[in-house]
Amino acid sequence: MTADSHGDAGLRTWLTHRLTLWQRIEAQVGRLGHGRNHSVDEANEAVTGYRALAHDLSMARRLLPESRITRYLESSYRRTHSLLTRPAHRFFTDLVGIIRDDVPAITRDLRVTLLVVTALFIASGAAGAWLVNYSPELASLFLPESAINDVESGKLWTDGALNIVPGSYLAISLFTNNITVAFTATVLGVIFGLGTFYIVVLNGLQLGGALAFTAQHGLGLRLVEWVIAHGPVELSTVCLASAAGVMLGESLIRPRLVTRLASFQAAVIRAAKYLALCVPLLVVCGLIEGNISTNPHIPFWARALIGGGYWIVAMGLVTGWIWRKRGVTPAVAP
Amino acid sequence: MDPADIDDGLKIRSVTGVDFTLPIAGIGGRGFAFLIDLHIRALGALLWVLLAQLVVSLAFSRTDRTVMLWVGLPASAIFFLYHPIIELLMGGRSPGKRIAGVRVIMRDGSPPGAGAILIRNVFRLLDSLPIGYWVGLIACFVTDRQVRVGDMAAGTLLIYDEGPTRESVDLLAVQGTAAGLSAAQAELLDDLLARWDSLEPAARLQIARQAILQFEPGATEESALVIGERDALRRLSALLRPVAAVTPT
Numbered sequence: 001m002t003a004d005s006h007g008d009a010g011l012r013t014w015l016t017h018r019l020t021l022w023q024r025i026e027a028q029v030g031r032l033g034h035g036r037n038h039s040v041d042e043a044n045e046a047v048t049g050y051r052a053l054a055h056d057l058s059m060a061r062r063l064l065p066e067s068r069i070t071r072y073l074e075s076s077y078r079r080t081h082s083l084l085t086r087p088a089h090r091f092f093t094d095l096v097g098i099i100r101d102d103v104p105a106i107t108r109d110l111r112v113t114l115l116v117v118t119a120l121f122i123a124s125g126a127a128g129a130w131l132v133n134y135s136p137e138l139a140s141l142f143l144p145e146s147a148i149n150d151v152e153s154g155k156l157w158t159d160g161a162l163n164i165v166p167g168s169y170l171a172i173s174l175f176t177n178n179i180t181v182a183f184t185a186t187v188l189g190v191i192f193g194l195g196t197f198y199i200v201v202l203n204g205l206q207l208g209g210a211l212a213f214t215a216q217h218g219l220g221l222r223l224v225e226w227v228i229a230h231g232p233v234e235l236s237t238v239c240l241a242s243a244a245g246v247m248l249g250e251s252l253i254r255p256r257l258v259t260r261l262a263s264f265q266a267a268v269i270r271a272a273k274y275l276a277l278c279v280p281l282l283v284v285c286g287l288i289e290g291n292i293s294t295n296p297h298i299p300f301w302a303r304a305l306i307g308g309g310y311w312i313v314a315m316g317l318v319t320g321w322i323w324r325k326r327g328v329t330p331a332v333a334p
Numbered sequence: 335m336d337p338a339d340i341d342d343g344l345k346i347r348s349v350t351g352v353d354f355t356l357p358i359a360g361i362g363g364r365g366f367a368f369l370i371d372l373h374i375r376a377l378g379a380l381l382w383v384l385l386a387q388l389v390v391s392l393a394f395s396r397t398d399r400t401v402m403l404w405v406g407l408p409a410s411a412i413f414f415l416y417h418p419i420i421e422l423l424m425g426g427r428s429p430g431k432r433i434a435g436v437r438v439i440m441r442d443g444s445p446p447g448a449g450a451i452l453i454r455n456v457f458r459l460l461d462s463l464p465i466g467y468w469v470g471l472i473a474c475f476v477t478d479r480q481v482r483v484g485d486m487a488a489g490t491l492l493i494y495d496e497g498p499t500r501e502s503v504d505l506l507a508v509q510g511t512a513a514g515l516s517a518a519q520a521e522l523l524d525d526l527l528a529r530w531d532s533l534e535p536a537a538r539l540q541i542a543r544q545a546i547l548q549f550e551p552g553a554t555e556e557s558a559l560v561i562g563e564r565d566a567l568r569r570l571s572a573l574l575r576p577v578a579a580v581t582p583t
Contacts, residue, residue, distance in 0.1 A: 054350035068521055085444035187460045268487040272453050
């Protein structure tokens with residue numbers, strides 16, 4: 001008997017011996033891949049199986065390179081690795097942690113950016129108002145033709161919105177649009193912050209221009225009446241999302257970590273946490289806009305109360321003030 | 335992760351010390367998966383519109399308002415929220431990706447969490463600009479891991495997913511039990527039988543005769559020369575699976 005035939009016989013014995021184990025690990029990985037109610041023993045068994053696969057794969061790579069056995073073991077090993085490194089399912093717990101702890105911390109870091117973005121938004125609004133006051137025909141830059149015709153005939157484009165579409169549909173389409181605007185404001189920050197500035201300036205010009213144009217036709221107060229319930233939080237949220245966008249741009253211009261990509265990814269995670277709060281805020285804004293702002297029977301004072309109250313709650317969430325225990329000062333990092 | 339790690343794919347370092355490489359999916363695999371998903375969500379939305387219109391027209395006398403609520407909105411949701419919701423539910427995969435044999439992973443080889451999946455989907459807003467995913471396509475062309483901006487942001491990438499096949503498990507059993515054959519010889523015969531139908535008849539018969547001559551105990555050159563195709567196939571199967579000879583279809 002030659003050394004080769006000894007080797008083959010040994011290899012076959014090894015295969016026969018290990019085959020049952022590999023098949024058992026494969027079945028177990030398949031089982032653990034589904035559902036969440038698995039015991040610690042099962043998890044430990046998977047870890048043991050992973051180690052066994054690593055050992056056998058190492059041996060197969062040496063003895064049977066490029067063989068199907070090795071490819072099979074590679075595949076099983078990768079699947080087991082993927083199973084063991086799978087992140088825990090804690091979506092809602094994580095979400096609560098983000099809104100309670102992370103968002104206020106990010107707000108503290110971004111306070112200067114937030115002020116700059118808000119100032120830019122206000123300045124753009126003022127510029128839009130000045131432009132329309134200076135030259136009323138420029139209103140066509142900020143408002144669609146149908147809205148201009150409505151205002152010139154003495155009514156707002158929002159009048160009778162509930163007669164055209166149901167309030168629930170209106171609310172959903174409004175918050176979908178607002179969320180898209182917020183996401184776009186953040187995502188366009190990738191263009192070194194320029195895309196975000198564009199969105200901020202555009203929104204500011206539109207709001208200022210619309211306010212000035214309606215005021216010229218004696219409808220300014222009615223526009224304020226329509227905006228007051230949902231506008232404060234909606235506009236604040238656009239500023240928050242824009243600040244997150246500026247943060248993305250800054251991470252690319254002035255990376256804080258070793259590489260620009262690593263810095264960008266860290267900024268994206270922080271921006272995403274901010275957006276995690278912006279989304280529910282905008283959903284509620286849409287519901288208010290679709291059901292309260294468009295309802296002509298709700299008086300101004302009630303709208304102002306809702307708008308002001310909601311803004312205080314929103315800012316409480318953004319700054320973390322709402323979670324803070326009375327008389328306890330937050331810890332300051334040394 | 336240094337650039338050497340991506341020469342032949344993404345090299346993953348394991349705590350066991352046995353590293354492995356994941357093949358990175360290029361624009362082909364990515365585009366194929368996207369096209370399948372695009373058709374699925376478009377067809378899903380269309381199907382919803384047709385069904386809902388039928389139900390609304392049967393159940394309501396006035397349809398102008400209700401159509402918008404029950405027809406348009408869910409159809410838009412199916413089309414636009416398909417990727418984030420399906421990928422969240424399927425752990426970074428979608429029917430299109432499954433068919434194309436690709437899946438999303440993190441850069442360390444682990445499956446993506448909900449946050450990473452949502453981030454890469456939010457960045458579709460940027461990747462889809464200005465039309466037809468041009469930004470995403472250009473990003474895939476110019477990046478070494480062939481990722482779009484959403485993947486860069488979320489720290490994810492697309493790999494080819496090669497799961498173990500039934501055949502490989504069967505082969506393992508054969509390699510362990512085939513009498514008189516080494517594991518390499520068993521694999522060779524298994525390959526020949528697997529490719530039998532795609533080979534030229536004259537060529538496969540010649541290879542089969544050589545294999546029988548070499549591996550079958552007692553086979554002589556003269557007897558091997560007169561073996562017909564059916565007989566060759568039967569004897570090869572018997573060599574590989576002595577208990578129950580299997581003939582490929």
